Amino acid sequence: MDNILLGLQSVTDPNVILFLLLGCVVGLIIGALPGLTGNMAIALMVPLTFTMPPNVGLAFLVAIYCSAIYGGSISAILLGIPGTISSFATTLDGYPLAKQGKAGLALGTSTMASVFGGLFSGAVLMFLTPVLADAALKFGPAEYFAVALLGISCITSISGDNVPKGLLSGMLGLIIAIIGMDPQNGVPRLTFGDPNMLSGISLVSSLIGVFGVTSVLKTAELCKKQETLQKVPEVDSVWIGIKECIHQLPTWIRGSVIGTIVGIIPGAGTNVATFMAYDWEKKLSSEPETFGKGNPLGVAAPESANNAVTGGSLVPLLSLGVPGNSTSALFLGAIMIHGMSTGPVFFTDHPDIIYGLFISFIVANIIMAPLGIFLLRYMKTILSVPEKLLAGVILAFCATGVFSIASNPFDVLVTIVFGLIGYFFNKFKIPTAPMIVSMVLGAMIEGNLRQALVASRGSWNFLYTRPLTLGIMVVAVGSFILPFIVPMIKRTFAKK
Amino acid sequence: MMRKTSKLALAILAGMLMFVSACGSKPSGGGTGKTAKKVNFPTKAVDLVVPFKPGGNVDMCSRIIAPVMEKSLGQPVEVLNKPGGGAVIGQTYALNAKPDGHTVLVLTSSFATNVLSGNTTYKIDSVKMIGQMCYDPEVLVVSSALGVKDYKSFLDVAKSKELLNTTPGFSTSHHICSLLYGQKTGIKFQYMHTNGSAEQTVELAGGHADVGFTTYAGAASLIQQGKIIPIAVANDSRLSTLPNVPTLKELGLDFKYGSYRGLAVSSKVPDDVVEILRDALKKAMNDENVKKQFANSGLPVSYTDGPAFEKMVREDYKGLESVKPMLKK
Amino acid sequence: MKGSIMGKLDFGLGLGSMALGIILYFYFDSLPSDSAFYPKIICYAIILLGAIITITGRLRMKVEKGQGDGKTESSGQKDPKSYRTVLLVVLYLFAYYFLFQVVGYTIPMFLLIVGTVYTLGYRKWKVLLPVALGVSAGLYLVFTQVFRIKFPGAFF
Numbered sequence: 001m002d003n004i005l006l007g008l009q010s011v012t013d014p015n016v017i018l019f020l021l022l023g024c025v026v027g028l029i030i031g032a033l034p035g036l037t038g039n040m041a042i043a044l045m046v047p048l049t050f051t052m053p054p055n056v057g058l059a060f061l062v063a064i065y066c067s068a069i070y071g072g073s074i075s076a077i078l079l080g081i082p083g084t085i086s087s088f089a090t091t092l093d094g095y096p097l098a099k100q101g102k103a104g105l106a107l108g109t110s111t112m113a114s115v116f117g118g119l120f121s122g123a124v125l126m127f128l129t130p131v132l133a134d135a136a137l138k139f140g141p142a143e144y145f146a147v148a149l150l151g152i153s154c155i156t157s158i159s160g161d162n163v164p165k166g167l168l169s170g171m172l173g174l175i176i177a178i179i180g181m182d183p184q185n186g187v188p189r190l191t192f193g194d195p196n197m198l199s200g201i202s203l204v205s206s207l208i209g210v211f212g213v214t215s216v217l218k219t220a221e222l223c224k225k226q227e228t229l230q231k232v233p234e235v236d237s238v239w240i241g242i243k244e245c246i247h248q249l250p251t252w253i254r255g256s257v258i259g260t261i262v263g264i265i266p267g268a269g270t271n272v273a274t275f276m277a278y279d280w281e282k283k284l285s286s287e288p289e290t291f292g293k294g295n296p297l298g299v300a301a302p303e304s305a306n307n308a309v310t311g312g313s314l315v316p317l318l319s320l321g322v323p324g325n326s327t328s329a330l331f332l333g334a335i336m337i338h339g340m341s342t343g344p345v346f347f348t349d350h351p352d353i354i355y356g357l358f359i360s361f362i363v364a365n366i367i368m369a370p371l372g373i374f375l376l377r378y379m380k381t382i383l384s385v386p387e388k389l390l391a392g393v394i395l396a397f398c399a400t401g402v403f404s405i406a407s408n409p410f411d412v413l414v415t416i417v418f419g420l421i422g423y424f425f426n427k428f429k430i431p432t433a434p435m436i437v438s439m440v441l442g443a444m445i446e447g448n449l450r451q452a453l454v455a456s457r458g459s460w461n462f463l464y465t466r467p468l469t470l471g472i473m474v475v476a477v478g479s480f481i482l483p484f485i486v487p488m489i490k491r492t493f494a495k496k
Numbered sequence: 497m498m499r500k501t502s503k504l505a506l507a508i509l510a511g512m513l514m515f516v517s518a519c520g521s522k523p524s525g526g527g528t529g530k531t532a533k534k535v536n537f538p539t540k541a542v543d544l545v546v547p548f549k550p551g552g553n554v555d556m557c558s559r560i561i562a563p564v565m566e567k568s569l570g571q572p573v574e575v576l577n578k579p580g581g582g583a584v585i586g587q588t589y590a591l592n593a594k595p596d597g598h599t600v601l602v603l604t605s606s607f608a609t610n611v612l613s614g615n616t617t618y619k620i621d622s623v624k625m626i627g628q629m630c631y632d633p634e635v636l637v638v639s640s641a642l643g644v645k646d647y648k649s650f651l652d653v654a655k656s657k658e659l660l661n662t663t664p665g666f667s668t669s670h671h672i673c674s675l676l677y678g679q680k681t682g683i684k685f686q687y688m689h690t691n692g693s694a695e696q697t698v699e700l701a702g703g704h705a706d707v708g709f710t711t712y713a714g715a716a717s718l719i720q721q722g723k724i725i726p727i728a729v730a731n732d733s734r735l736s737t738l739p740n741v742p743t744l745k746e747l748g749l750d751f752k753y754g755s756y757r758g759l760a761v762s763s764k765v766p767d768d769v770v771e772i773l774r775d776a777l778k779k780a781m782n783d784e785n786v787k788k789q790f791a792n793s794g795l796p797v798s799y800t801d802g803p804a805f806e807k808m809v810r811e812d813y814k815g816l817e818s819v820k821p822m823l824k825k
Numbered sequence: 826m827k828g829s830i831m832g833k834l835d836f837g838l839g840l841g842s843m844a845l846g847i848i849l850y851f852y853f854d855s856l857p858s859d860s861a862f863y864p865k866i867i868c869y870a871i872i873l874l875g876a877i878i879t880i881t882g883r884l885r886m887k888v889e890k891g892q893g894d895g896k897t898e899s900s901g902q903k904d905p906k907s908y909r910t911v912l913l914v915v916l917y918l919f920a921y922y923f924l925f926q927v928v929g930y931t932i933p934m935f936l937l938i939v940g941t942v943y944t945l946g947y948r949k950w951k952v953l954l955p956v957a958l959g960v961s962a963g964l965y966l967v968f969t970q971v972f973r974i975k976f977p978g979a980f981f
Contacts, residue, residue: 036972043550043577044972047559050789137723140704141688164881168842168874174867175849181582184689186613186666186823187860190852195588195615198581213918216941220910223945266698320701321717323694330551336713337556339792343717389952392942393960395914396934399921400964404974406549406579409926416918423911428838429831443691446863451688455660455704543975576975 004126007355010055011363019056020360023063024367028375030064031071034083034208034394035401038068042330054338054353059360061334065327066118066364069306070372073110077299078103078382079394081212083401085203085271085440086306089278091211092158092433093291093298100294103380104236109296110303111238111372112245113252117304118365120256121263121311125318126358130344132264133319139265141451142462146472147265148444151272153480154279155434158292163483165430173435176201177442184450196410203440205402205411206418210432212398213419216391218426223388238376240296248300251281255304262305263312266324271440277305283482311361317342318354535768537597541572544759545593546602547586549579553713553795557629557757558602560789564780569772582667584610591618595764597773600626603760605669608813612820613667620813624770626759627777628805630790631798632711633731633754634673635738637724641703647728647747654683654707661685662705664693667823669755673709673730675819680751700724711755712737713794730754735796756812757795758805774802832885839879846871913944929978934961 010016030041041064049057072087077094090110097106124132139147152170159166179190180200191197255277262273281301282291291298313324314331321343323329335342340350347354382390402415425432456462464470542565544558558575566573578586583606590601601607603623611620636647642659644650653659663671666689678685688705690696693714699705700715701723712735718724719738726741730753734743744751759777761770780786781799790797800808816823850868853861917940924933938957947953965981968974 040550040972043555046551050560137698137702140699140702164874164877165838168871168878171867171871171874175864175871178864178867181666182860183666183691184687185857185860187857189856189860189864195581195584198584199579217911217914220914220941220945221907223910224907266694316698320698320721320723322698322701326549326551329694333551333556333793336793337560337789339788341717341720343721345717345720386947388945388947389942389956391945392938392947393956395918395941396938396960396964399918399925399934399937400930400968403976404968404972407576407974408578408580408585409922409977412922412925416915416922419918420915428834430838447689447691449863450859451690454686454688457686574973574975 003351003355004359006352007357007359010352010356011059011359013055015053015056016059016356016360017363019052019060020063020364020367021371023060024067024364024371027064027067027069028071028074028368028372031068031083031087032074032379033401034075034079034081034212034397035204035405037084037204037405038065038071039327039330040405041068042327046330046334049334050337054335054340054350055356055360057334057338058331058353058357059364061331062357062361063364063367065331066307066310066361067368067371069310070110070114070118070303070368072306073114073299073303074107074376074379077106077110078380079212079390080215081394081398082207085207085436086274086309087302088207088271088433088436088440089274089302090299090306092278093293093295096292096294097296097299098383102236102294102296103383104238105240105244105296106299107376107380108238108240108373109244109248109299111369111376112240113248113255113300113303114307114372115365115369116252117256117259117307118310118368119362120253120304121260121308122358122362122365124260125311125314125361126355129315129319130347132315133344136264136266136316136320136322136324138468141448141455142466142469143472144265145445145448145452146469146476147262147272148441148448150472150476150479151275152437152441152445153476154275155437156480156483157279157282157288158431158433158437159483160292160431162429162431165428166434169425169430169432170434170438173438174442174445176206176435177439178446183443183447196408200443201414201439202402202405202411204405205414206439207436208398208402209415209418209420210422210425210436212394213415214422214426214432216395217419217423219387219391238373238380244296248297251297251300252304254280254284255301256308259305259308260312263309263324264315266316266322273305273309274302275437275440277301279479283479307365314361318346318357319344321346535766535772537769537772538569538571540598541574542569542597543574543576543599544602545586545590545599546575546577547579547583547590547604547606548577550577553793554602554604554757556793557790557795560786560793561629561777561780564783564786565776568776568779582606582610584616588617591622591762593762595762597761597765597769599761600773601760603758603809605672605755605812606667607760608809608816609667609669609672609823611813612816612823620810622763623760624763624765624767625802625806625809626761626770626773627781627802628756628758628798628800628808629777629781630795631754631756631800632713632796633729633735633752634670634709635712635715635726635735635741636677636707636728636730636744637700637710637715637719637726638707639700639703639705640723640725642706644727645725647742647744650707650727651681651683658684658686659706660688660704662688662690662696662699662708664696664710665689665691669753670696670709670711672816672819672823673753675822676753676815677709677730677751679818681749697724709753712796716794737794737796756805756808758809770802832882835878835882836886837882839875839877839882842875842878843872844875846875910944914941917941917944924978926977927979929980930976931961931965931981934964 030036042061072083073090076082076087076091077098080095082088082091094106155170181188181198258277259273278301281297282288313328316322316324317328323332402411422432452462546555546558548554562573562575578589590599593599610616638644661674697715697718701718715724729741729743731743787797846868853864917937921933921937935957942953
């Protein structure tokens, strides 16, 4: 309790409040721009924090981290372009909602769910960090493999009406994920001798191609036919009301729990959590057919999960001294430069800093909501921009954002090619979502499977000799085949 | 209509061209007297090309020294991240840039391994070294789950069965170090290649792998917690951070290896420009604040000048030749 | 009516996927066995899924023929003009990709926006030109000054 007071004290510093606010604004804007990720923003800002007092610097970074993930939902909902992979699942229901004129509902849901997820994981971070540290170490290659399978098992349920086509899309995604240098022996695979391909296809570039460029190409195809379809949708209020909040609360809790747990597992990352949260929400729903067509719960689940990951991903960093994802690796640098080391000693040596970080984390999430709602009032006017004009502007943002990821023109080419791929998928009525999920998880599946096989000296027995692996595998397989079984059960019951 | 736009664009283009040439001539008109004895360098911002994503150790080093080098060079020094292709993309970019010294490569151990793979457009002598910023000796660590406390009992176990060796990636310095060590001692490992040192250390700490080479900074916290046990240092002298851990030399094995980070430019850059950069790096590395920030970040400062660094990298490259068959398929 | 197109498309798609799966299989087969093991499993899956899609597509074609509906295509009518628009936008994108590495960022970006929006049929020049100029110049300034991105090419 003393420590929490220490933390509160550090947050009362006006500089901390100022930088929390600034961080939230920066994060929100960067997250909302397609192609720019919070990770990039933090990487740019870390050197600035070298000269700040540590509590101010960390508050600044933590605010960017939280609000950038939330900001990603804005372009996902308004434009149908997920700016980052973690807001990809939000697009599935958020964009249909916006097209139905319920952008306000979608944005409001994402705001409240994000804040809830953030606060939930903030509380977990503050009270349970030391307890959870050892859990993170239980995960070896076999468990990672199982977690990756669990993440990918959702491809059957997001395949739409035609499961074989959805699976085909998923398999093509896995093939795309293979492109690059084989991490286990350095053999180049499907690289065609191009050094740009050695590190694989950039996920963000392809994601922006499939959503951003493809949507412009679709507009191009339709523009000559349906001149009349251009109806500016009514935009409802961003505040969703207490009733809706209570209705969504169970979804938020589920999303937050999934996000926090998956976030703690080092390396598993934000993406698995959003896929899982979305998928489970759909499976638990009494009306799964409404998912993908504009169900607010389909926004609430991934949004609470991806913000819950932020807290979870800091757990291994603070408790073990090992960064859980690339963003927390940046935090590690920012902490070490001030001569502090992470891990258990951080708690004993610098309780003021670490509890200041926790409180900052929570305050950032609280600031985010009014700030978001305020900014969204203006941002949602994007919807009243004529579609054809918007298409050109979208291309500009996509092409620029994608280049800035790695200052590599090749990424622009990737985006264009994936725009075409997305367009052809659309023509053949192949869902693109399974491909994206597989591309995100493909490397994790293969890498860990092969590591696990090395560890077990070539035997597959790790699948059943390790209880944790076995447990996750069973859930994964169940989740994979459930969409096949449920209709069967329903049919047999209907016959009776 | 389209023609109209293209005309308009041409007009804009022409206008901008004039603007650019007007701006461009001002600074160069003032300074580049060709009769001047000293070269006029730098005339614009200097880029430090980091062939990795922002946030890693290499990026960190560069961002610490950039503002300090800026002071002595009198022009902005900016860090430019060009990740991908196992650092090949950034290295190619830096060495293919105009060789006027304004593009500096942050050179790491991966330079030698990439050249070794034979797929690069540059060779080991395509660079002139500016100097070394830090040298990180490799530390042999084991998982506490292995139940080994010292080097001797480690050898007993390692010779009785093939231990699981985890690395932060194929052909990283930690992997190469393991290969060279294995070659020297005849010990065989089974390799598990992860994605980066965070995953590597977690595998060790969780007991999912037995052994690995790493550098101190990445494993520091887990070593303090006793989850990873350092048993030997591949260096001539003990580390100040691990005073109780013996060197391999003390243990009777003449083996040293470490990962290095330094600055280099294309070999086509004129020598006087290289000298200016060498001076700037030397000054930066002697700056108290830089030293402190390096130390805080767990990056052992060990500045060596250009020629010495060049010699070291070439020797490293020669040493690698022996493991070439294991790296190349 | 729409189904018959879908049936044919599926049939083609299935055959195409099977072919792709087989080609990839032989490609991976030429790699060292440890690198090839996992990709080959995916190739099997692609070939299998291709076969399923081919068969269902074929069945759908038959069913529709059996029903013998003589309805002509109306909604699925291919308008060559609409494809030309798509093609043009793709061309602009590739042109931008090549130009911005040589010329620089702002001018190709301005042209990309103007070209795309014009081709899509938007004709309000008083809106279009300022927007295109504002977006290309604005993005340039923000990315170079705030995000410290360096664009390739001769000019800004």
